[in-house]
Amino acid sequence: MVRVGIIGASGYGGGELIRLLKAHPGVELVGFSSRKHEGKPLSAAWPQLWDEGRFGTLEEVLEQAEVIFLALPNGLAMELAPKALEEGKRVIDLSGDFRLPPEVYESWYGIPHKSPELYREAVYGLPELHRGELGGARLVANPGCYVTATTLALAPLAAEGALRGAFAVGLSGVSGAGREGEGTFFAEVNENLKPYKVGGVHRHIPEMERNLGRLLAQGRPVRTHGPIGEVRLSFVPHLVPMTRGILVTVEAVVEGNWDQKALDELYRDFYAQEPFVRITDALPETKGTYASNRVDVKPLYEARTGRVMVFAALDNLVKGMAGQAVQNLNLMLGLPEETALPKEGLWP
Numbered sequence: 310m311v312r313v314g315i316i317g318a319s320g321y322g323g324g325e326l327i328r329l330l331k332a333h334p335g336v337e338l339v340g341f342s343s344r345k346h347e348g349k350p351l352s353a354a355w356p357q358l359w360d361e362g363r364f365g366t367l368e369e370v371l372e373q374a375e376v377i378f379l380a381l382p383n384g385l386a387m388e389l390a391p392k393a394l395e396e397g398k399r400v401i402d403l404s405g406d407f408r409l410p411p412e413v414y415e416s417w418y419g420i421p422h423k424s425p426e427l428y429r430e431a432v433y434g435l436p437e438l439h440r441g442e443l444g445g446a447r448l449v450a451n452p453g454c455y456v457t458a459t460t461l462a463l464a465p466l467a468a469e470g471a472l473r474g475a476f477a478v479g480l481s482g483v484s485g486a487g488r489e490g491e492g493t494f495f496a497e498v499n500e501n502l503k504p505y506k507v508g509g510v511h512r513h514i515p516e517m518e519r520n521l522g523r524l525l526a527q528g529r530p531v532r533t534h535g536p537i538g539e540v541r542l543s544f545v546p547h548l549v550p551m552t553r554g555i556l557v558t559v560e561a562v563v564e565g566n567w568d569q570k571a572l573d574e575l576y577r578d579f580y581a582q583e584p585f586v587r588i589t590d591a592l593p594e595t596k597g598t599y600a601s602n603r604v605d606v607k608p609l610y611e612a613r614t615g616r617v618m619v620f621a622a623l624d625n626l627v628k629g630m631a632g633q634a635v636q637n638l639n640l641m642l643g644l645p646e647e648t649a650l651p652k653e654g655l656w657p
């Protein structure tokens with residue numbers, strides 16, 4: 310049994326990690342940190358959990374766990390990860406702190422990077438592309454929801470060398486903004502649809518471009534710190550009045566002649582061995598992936614215009630966050646990748 314702790318256990322990512330890890334046969338959960346709920350039972354924050362355990366301090370988790378999940382706002386993992394690694398722990402960070410080179414991070418996140426040297430060591434935790442690097446990793450940068458959906462929607466075209474750019478429209482449930490998300494009052498979100506952070510300013514854009522650029526330059530599998538080609542992407546996110554779920558609808562700018570048969574073959578071959586990516590016949594919908602660790606992907610050739618489109622749906626708190634982090638944990642520990650991760654969702 311590996312001793313695992315969660316720092317930021319009272320947030321949406323932390324809660325979903327507890328739910329998944331309680332069912333994990335290779336894990337003993339030894340600590341849950343929260344400033345607000347320190348000393349209280351887990352039920353103080355989580356009505357959905359059978360109440361075993363109490364919230365403690367960040368220091369207790371750092372001391373007791375062998376593997377530590379950091380489920381904190383951006384800017385904190387860069388301070389905690391060095392301490393944890395110095396003490397021989399392994400870290401899976403759910404924030405953006407180690408996903409981008411420090412200079413790129415600073416310009417898109419507006420936060421000075423406090424441990425730039427660790428970026429060189431971090432492995433980018435998208436198992437479908439980086440599986441081979443994760444076994445030996447001490448520090449994993451776990452990608453988030455929009456980036457996972459958009460990268461997996463376009464990865465086969467990029468690895469084929471055909472992708473030049475893309476226009477991606479993202480739709481997200483409100484839990485994507487976190488438990489204290491700004492502008493998520495019921496009265497303002499309910500019966501409302503709104504675009505936000507448009508005009509090429511959303512901080513996920515450089516991460517998507519780098520993921521796809523790596524595939525373009527390296528083919529598959531990719532190395533986190535290997536060469537990166539040029540892909541230009543527009544991204545238009547929207548907030549949707551639902552709890553969980555991400556849908557991305559992407560128009561790919563491609564070279565070459567494509568039709569539905571060629572796209573279907575490319576996508577089915579690329580993801581043939583993947584336990585959590587399903588190429589669907591029907592169009593993906595968020596509810597079909599609710600509470601599962603699956604991504605549903607559908608490429609579509611529009612004959613009338615010659616355009617290539619791709620649709621992808623996932624649960625932002627599972628494959629877009631905590632489920633992906635558990636998938637990375639399994640790979641880091643050499644356990645079967647699917648351990649404790651649901652393939653099936655909830656319906657209705």
Ligand SMILES: NC(=O)C1=CN([C@@H]2O[C@H](COP(=O)(O)OP(=O)(O)OC[C@H]3O[C@@H](n4cnc5c(N)ncnc54)[C@H](OP(=O)(O)O)[C@@H]3O)[C@@H](O)[C@H]2O)C=CC1
Pocket residue numbers: 316317318319320321322323342343344345346367380381382383385403404405452453454484485486487488489490625626629630
């Ligand atoms: N929500 C989503 O769909 C996704 C989120 N992410 C990323 O994952 C990370 C966590 O997100 P999420 O769970 O939604 O966030 P939440 O806002 O729901 O939770 C944040 C957690 O961090 C703790 N916290 C906040 N500030 C501090 C601090 N200064 N020191 C110690 N603990 C602190 C909070 O607990 P307390 O105040 O009790 O200490 C809480 O447990 C973020 O970086 C986010 O960008 C990634 C993918 C998807």
Ligand SMILES: CC(=O)N[C@@H](CCC(=O)OP(=O)(O)O)C(=O)O
Pocket residue numbers: 403404405452453454455456481482483484485486490546548
């Ligand atoms: C609805 C909403 O606000 N969503 C968040 C995405 C959360 C996420 O994916 O987190 P990471 O930034 O850690 O990847 C946003 O647009 O910033």
